[in-house]
Amino acid sequence: MALKNQRGSFLRTHVFVFLLPAALIYTLFMIIPLIDTVRYSFYDETTEGLTAFVGWDNYILILTDERWWTDFSNALKNNFIFFVIHMFVQNPIGLLLAALLSLPRLKMANSYRTLIFMPTMLSVVIIGFIWKLILSPLWGVGDTLVGFVGMTDGLPALLGEESTALITLSFISVWQFVGIPMMLIYAALLNVPDDLVDAAIVDGANQWTAFWRIKLPLILPTIAMVSVLTFVANFNAFDLIYAVKGALAGPNFETDIMGTMFYRTFFGYQLQPGSATLGATVASLMFLVILCGVMLYLFVIQRRLQRYQL
Amino acid sequence: MKKSNLTLGTSVAAIALAAASLTPTVSAFADELVIESWRTDDLEIWESQIIPAFNKSHPDIKVRFAPSPPTEYNANMNAKLTAGTAGDLITCKPFDASLDLYNKGHLTKVDDLPGMENFSSVAKSAWQTDDGSTTFCLPMASVIHGFIYNKEAFKELGLEIPKTIPEFMAALEKIKEDGTYIPMSMGTADQWEAATMGFQNVGPNFWAGEKGRKGLIDGTEKLTDPQYVKVYEHLAEWGPYLGKGYKGQSYPDSQNLFSLGRAAIYPAGSWDISTFNGQADFEFGAFPPPVPAGQETCYISDHTDIGLGINAASKNVKAAETFLSWMASAEAGSIFSNALPGFYALSKHELTISDPVAQEFVSWRGKCESSIRNSYQILSRGTPNLENDLWNTSVGVINGSMTAEEAAKKAQDGLASWYKPQQ
Numbered sequence: 001m002a003l004k005n006q007r008g009s010f011l012r013t014h015v016f017v018f019l020l021p022a023a024l025i026y027t028l029f030m031i032i033p034l035i036d037t038v039r040y041s042f043y044d045e046t047t048e049g050l051t052a053f054v055g056w057d058n059y060i061l062i063l064t065d066e067r068w069w070t071d072f073s074n075a076l077k078n079n080f081i082f083f084v085i086h087m088f089v090q091n092p093i094g095l096l097l098a099a100l101l102s103l104p105r106l107k108m109a110n111s112y113r114t115l116i117f118m119p120t121m122l123s124v125v126i127i128g129f130i131w132k133l134i135l136s137p138l139w140g141v142g143d144t145l146v147g148f149v150g151m152t153d154g155l156p157a158l159l160g161e162e163s164t165a166l167i168t169l170s171f172i173s174v175w176q177f178v179g180i181p182m183m184l185i186y187a188a189l190l191n192v193p194d195d196l197v198d199a200a201i202v203d204g205a206n207q208w209t210a211f212w213r214i215k216l217p218l219i220l221p222t223i224a225m226v227s228v229l230t231f232v233a234n235f236n237a238f239d240l241i242y243a244v245k246g247a248l249a250g251p252n253f254e255t256d257i258m259g260t261m262f263y264r265t266f267f268g269y270q271l272q273p274g275s276a277t278l279g280a281t282v283a284s285l286m287f288l289v290i291l292c293g294v295m296l297y298l299f300v301i302q303r304r305l306q307r308y309q310l
Numbered sequence: 311m312k313k314s315n316l317t318l319g320t321s322v323a324a325i326a327l328a329a330a331s332l333t334p335t336v337s338a339f340a341d342e343l344v345i346e347s348w349r350t351d352d353l354e355i356w357e358s359q360i361i362p363a364f365n366k367s368h369p370d371i372k373v374r375f376a377p378s379p380p381t382e383y384n385a386n387m388n389a390k391l392t393a394g395t396a397g398d399l400i401t402c403k404p405f406d407a408s409l410d411l412y413n414k415g416h417l418t419k420v421d422d423l424p425g426m427e428n429f430s431s432v433a434k435s436a437w438q439t440d441d442g443s444t445t446f447c448l449p450m451a452s453v454i455h456g457f458i459y460n461k462e463a464f465k466e467l468g469l470e471i472p473k474t475i476p477e478f479m480a481a482l483e484k485i486k487e488d489g490t491y492i493p494m495s496m497g498t499a500d501q502w503e504a505a506t507m508g509f510q511n512v513g514p515n516f517w518a519g520e521k522g523r524k525g526l527i528d529g530t531e532k533l534t535d536p537q538y539v540k541v542y543e544h545l546a547e548w549g550p551y552l553g554k555g556y557k558g559q560s561y562p563d564s565q566n567l568f569s570l571g572r573a574a575i576y577p578a579g580s581w582d583i584s585t586f587n588g589q590a591d592f593e594f595g596a597f598p599p600p601v602p603a604g605q606e607t608c609y610i611s612d613h614t615d616i617g618l619g620i621n622a623a624s625k626n627v628k629a630a631e632t633f634l635s636w637m638a639s640a641e642a643g644s645i646f647s648n649a650l651p652g653f654y655a656l657s658k659h660e661l662t663i664s665d666p667v668a669q670e671f672v673s674w675r676g677k678c679e680s681s682i683r684n685s686y687q688i689l690s691r692g693t694p695n696l697e698n699d700l701w702n703t704s705v706g707v708i709n710g711s712m713t714a715e716e717a718a719k720k721a722q723d724g725l726a727s728w729y730k731p732q733q
Contacts, residue, residue, distance in 0.1 A: 067694055067723075067724065067727060132560075135558065136555070136558060136559075136563065137554060137555020137556075137557075137558045137559070138553065138554075138555060138558075138559060138563050138567065139563075154554065154555070155555075156555070157499075157555040157556070157557040157558030157559075158558070159499065159558050160497075160498065160499050160555070160556075160557025160558035160559070160709075161557055162709070162711055245499075246500070246501070248501055248698060248701060248702070250498075250499070250501050250701075250702070250705060251498065251499075251501075251557065251705055251706075251709060251711070252702060252705065252706055252711060252712075253702070265693075269695070269698060270502070270695070270697055270698060270701075271406075271685065271686065271690035271695055271696075271697040271698070272690065272693060272695035272697070272698055273406075273691065273693075273695075275693070278693075
């Protein structure tokens with residue numbers, strides 16, 4: 001008995017000691033900067049470089065000034081479109097691929113998995129460059145390809161037209177990141193015990209019904225998690241747009257999302273001087289948008305999810 | 311953020327100081343001048359041509375060119391100047407970056423320096439206080455805008471060099487009808503091309519160069535005035551003559567289209583000359599931006615790009631002043647401009663450049679009035695930034711998604727929202 005107690009407290013100290021580095025690093029590099037960013041958004045920089053507390057002024061400026069609000073609401077709208085495309089194209093495709101990969105009789109499943117996951121591991125700069133080349137209306141291979149299906153005029157400048165640029169970029173991003181939902185869902189599918197599926201098949205179900213009636217309900221929590229990850233990643237996105245269109249996110253800000261707007265505000269661009277305080281305000285607003293989305297998920301969706309003990 | 315900047319700055323300074331005390335640095339030699347610069351590409355030219363030429367007349371002053379990477383130059387200079395470890399001569403970026411250094415007391419006045427009389431007020435404007443009373447860097451080099459054309463294509467199609475805008479548009483139409491060449495190689499994907507090679511290239515002819523530029527600064531002219539709307543209207547006419555898919559065409563694409571001989575005309579900055587010298591295997595020439603019909607005077611964008619100033623903390627101010635005065639001479643200007651075709655010394659001396667196209671560009675200084683890009687001085691200090699707005703609106707009118715009036719209004723509203731004289 002005494003031995004057991006001793007062992008228990010010994011374990012608890014260990015837990016604490018092991019957690020300490022992570023907690024320390026996380027606090028130092030995540031929590032403190034986050035709080036400081038929010039704090040900084042309540043200050044203003046004068047031309048002499050001094051800072052002064054201004055209360056809600058920065059927020060009022062961004063949310064009510066005509067030009068700031070036009071920029072901000074445009075970025076928010078574009079970001080929402082960017083997210084919706086990922087949510088309803090990337091994730092269903094990821095689910096489909098994962099379901100196909102987990103089919104028991106599929107040959108070369110590992111090769112497919114690696115190939116589909118490959119773009120995710122490439123640098124965004126390379127992805128942006130490759131797709132810019134493919135879609136280039138001057139030398140791109142896209143021109144020849146659409147020629148085969150009878151589009152003799154060649155490919156329009158998909159990345160240059162105001163009407164298509166954002167959607168094209170979203171699809172490039174979907175192509176790049178489809179491996180992530182696929183992997184997560186695939187891992188969840190592997191956790192579904194074979195006997196459950198086998199039993200259903202013995203009872204007369206085919207693979208199709210087995211998927212819809214047995215596997216899908218069991219992996220719903222994973223899909224929900226994938227959705228939240230998509231949401232957070234999309235509203236923090238920046239790199240692809242910056243790599244392909246630059247921080248001015250042209251044409252005419254049609255590809256501007258929160259990340260690029262934050263970059264322009266914080267660091268400045270070309271001759272535009274950056275403003276750390278307004279940048280912090282944009283960053284705080286981004287944080288708020290993401291926080292609202294995640295809260296919505298936590299309180300509305302996650303509580304209703306049924307979990308099964310396997 | 312400010313706080314962390316400060317600590318970062320001091321720690322950089324501390325490290326720099328520590329390094330300085332450990333190793334005998336350049337400043338230990340009383341008579342060696344160190345030039346700080348971001349032009350790493352020019353190291354060889356300085357060492358083999360410019361410095362030896364200087365030493366011929368001043369053998370007692372040792373000079374060393376010590377460039378640092380361009381992307382870190384501003385931050386690097388700030389840290390070094392604060393820590394007192396910067397070289398004696400500082401290469402100056404135009405406008406606000408250098409003005410900031412002067413305001414912090416890092417650069418000396420150079421108004422009374424012998425040789426400064428060789429520079430026009432336009433040349434000096436990039437390195438002056440807002441009221442123009444004090445100059446703190448010697449203007450060293452500029453880039454000039456114009457059009458580069460494929461001489462063989464022009465000969466083949468029997469085209470003359472267009473002098474006026476109607477002639478220019480007629481030439482474009484003729485090239486388009488013929489169909490062998492893309493009339494003009496420019497894209498709107500990178501945005502700056504439309505503003506820099508388009509708006510700032512042809513614009514000075516409409517707004518009368520310095521008169522218009524100064525008018526915007528003191529508030530007597532507005533971007534919605536007819537002369538600016540006309541620039542947008544002219545740019546809007548370009549759209550149909552740019553290559554297929556120009557909306558997705560980037561700056562390197564534009565250069566390649568021209569140097570591969572597929573386009574007849576290329577709206578250029580003089581820095582493009584060396585690229586084309588290396589890549590194009592046909593003969594090419596240049597013509598200045600065409601003037602509106604009936605206009606006598608022509609205006610060019612002779613944009614100030616590089617200056618040279620003296621570190622206020624330098625121990626060799628006398629030697630540094632001697633070097634600057636020499637840099638203002640005709641000899642130095644000629645060596646510099648010939649070594650770097652497309653970058654021109656800014657002094658009033660007649661420049662003779664062996665590269666024929668570079669010589670053509672600089673010859674316009676004699677025929678036309680010089681000006682600089684109108685968004686660079688003062689007008690791009692606020693948000694929304696005028697330079698960025700000009701990119702956006704120039705692309706808008708060329709792509710046809712904005713009318714000239716809408717574009718002018720957008721740029722003007724943006725400027726007026728923070729710039730007092732325009733309100």
